[in-house]
Amino acid sequence: MVRAGLSPERLTLAGAELADEAGFDQVTLSALARRFDVKVASLYSHLKNSQELKTRIALLALEELADQVAHAVAGRAGKDALMAFANAYRDYARAHPGRYEAARFRLDPRTAAASAGVRHAQMTRAILRGYNLTEPDQTHAVRMLGSVFHGYANLEAAGGFSHTDVASQESWVWTLDSLDAALRNRATP
Amino acid sequence: MVRAGLSPERLTLAGAELADEAGFDQVTLSALARRFDVKVASLYSHLKNSQELKTRIALLALEELADQVAHAVAGRAGKDALMAFANAYRDYARAHPGRYEAARFRLDPRTAAASAGVRHAQMTRAILRGYNLTEPDQTHAVRMLGSVFHGYANLEAAGGFSHTDVASQESWVWTLDSLDAALRNRATP
DNA sequence: GCGTCTACCTAAATCCTGTAGGCAAATCGA
DNA sequence: TCGATTTGCCTACAGGATTTAGGTAGACGC
Numbered sequence: 001m002v003r004a005g006l007s008p009e010r011l012t013l014a015g016a017e018l019a020d021e022a023g024f025d026q027v028t029l030s031a032l033a034r035r036f037d038v039k040v041a042s043l044y045s046h047l048k049n050s051q052e053l054k055t056r057i058a059l060l061a062l063e064e065l066a067d068q069v070a071h072a073v074a075g076r077a078g079k080d081a082l083m084a085f086a087n088a089y090r091d092y093a094r095a096h097p098g099r100y101e102a103a104r105f106r107l108d109p110r111t112a113a114a115s116a117g118v119r120h121a122q123m124t125r126a127i128l129r130g131y132n133l134t135e136p137d138q139t140h141a142v143r144m145l146g147s148v149f150h151g152y153a154n155l156e157a158a159g160g161f162s163h164t165d166v167a168s169q170e171s172w173v174w175t176l177d178s179l180d181a182a183l184r185n186r187a188t189p
Numbered sequence: 190m191v192r193a194g195l196s197p198e199r200l201t202l203a204g205a206e207l208a209d210e211a212g213f214d215q216v217t218l219s220a221l222a223r224r225f226d227v228k229v230a231s232l233y234s235h236l237k238n239s240q241e242l243k244t245r246i247a248l249l250a251l252e253e254l255a256d257q258v259a260h261a262v263a264g265r266a267g268k269d270a271l272m273a274f275a276n277a278y279r280d281y282a283r284a285h286p287g288r289y290e291a292a293r294f295r296l297d298p299r300t301a302a303a304s305a306g307v308r309h310a311q312m313t314r315a316i317l318r319g320y321n322l323t324e325p326d327q328t329h330a331v332r333m334l335g336s337v338f339h340g341y342a343n344l345e346a347a348g349g350f351s352h353t354d355v356a357s358q359e360s361w362v363w364t365l366d367s368l369d370a371a372l373r374n375r376a377t378p
Numbered sequence: 379g380c381g382t383c384t385a386c387c388t389a390a391a392t393c394c395t396g397t398a399g400g401c402a403a404a405t406c407g408a
Numbered sequence: 409t410c411g412a413t414t415t416g417c418c419t420a421c422a423g424g425a426t427t428t429a430g431g432t433a434g435a436c437g438c
Binding site: 003004005006038039041042045046 | 384385386387388389
């Protein structure tokens with residue numbers, strides 16, 4: 001009986017790949033067991049339950065996304081930083097739809113507070129420094145940007161933008177231009 | 190043996206209520222059968238499978254949402270119409286979280302084309318008439334507005350805006366003000 | 379080499395989906 | 409009103425996912 005060499009990390013990674021290939025809701029312990037050619041019960045030595053698997057995939061996705069955004073934004077400011085941030089976000093959602101979906105998985109508050117989600121909020125605020133907003137406007141802006149990025153990625157993933165011949169890329173740039181203008185408008189002199 | 194008086198319509202409505210109470214992913218034929226005190230297999234006389242149930246709930250939600258938006262927007266124009274539209278959208282998402290989630294359920298293209306989703310798109314374009322946008326700007330704007338509304342409702346439902354003491358309502362108004370300004374900025378003279 | 383730990387196993391309970399076939403209530407035609 | 413047909417709900421069953429309990433054999437420390 002050769003051992004498969006499972007671990008929470010390998011299972012999480014395989015789960016993330018499975019999510020990208022088949023959708024986050026197709027990520028089951030059974031599917032994962034098949035992928036490793038192992039019996040389902042064996043996975044319970046490494047993961048408490050399927051909830052933990054999903055949580056781990058979500059945390060992985062948040063981490064990866066935060067890394068990519070951080071890398072994209074580094075050394076940029078103002079509109080340049082805004083565009084880099086938004087593009088990193090959208091690119092990740094397009095390249096890793098399952099992981100992106102996982103990143104939206106509802107975490108319990110304690111887990112969320114310890115996740116890379118915190119870095120996302122910090123980076124968003126960092127972007128906004130270039131726009132000279134005072135509180136509470138900065139908080140409002142964080143929420144607005146989060147909504148647009150998330151909403152756009154979501155609708156695009158759902159195929160909502162594929163029924164006209166206007167390219168999604170153009171709408172995206174147009175949207176970011178509009179947001180930039182709106183934020184500059186809000187700047188305190 | 191008293192008959193329960195099931196029908197696709199009653200099942201759909203009960204499913205929608207169940208979604209609001211417990212979440213769309215908790216909507217199962219089993220749960221529905223329990224609610225009607227009926228055996229699961231009996232439901233298959235009225236619904237092809239659980240996919241059809243979910244699709245019907247999604248269509249119901251789209252219909253209801255379109256009705257509410259249409260009612261809210263009637264007789265308004267410009268920013269007034271934009272606010273009414275956006276508020277109707279958000280209010281529905283808050284009052285009926287499960288149905289709202291259902292409205293985002295991925296429909297196959299044929300079903301989607303015959304759904305109230307079409308009315309949503311039309312109404313969004315109607316709102317934008319007040320901003321005097323030419324194509325393709327109008328399409329871009331439709332996408333931007335859809336993203337913001339959807340993204341905001343989604344993040345709010347996920348509890349993403351409950352960690353600071355800045356009221357979500359204020360951010361919402363601020364966001365709508367910003368969008369209005371951005372759209373006015375885009376108007377062709 | 380021996381004992382312990384642990385990775386993976388079998389077995390089984392529970393729950394959800396879906397199919398096949400049966401009985402009785404509702405309905406309709408004469 | 410009575411008989412035939414339709415149909416609403418049933419039992420039975422099969423398949424797949426989750427999860428727990430308990431067993432066996434490989435890996436590893438001494």
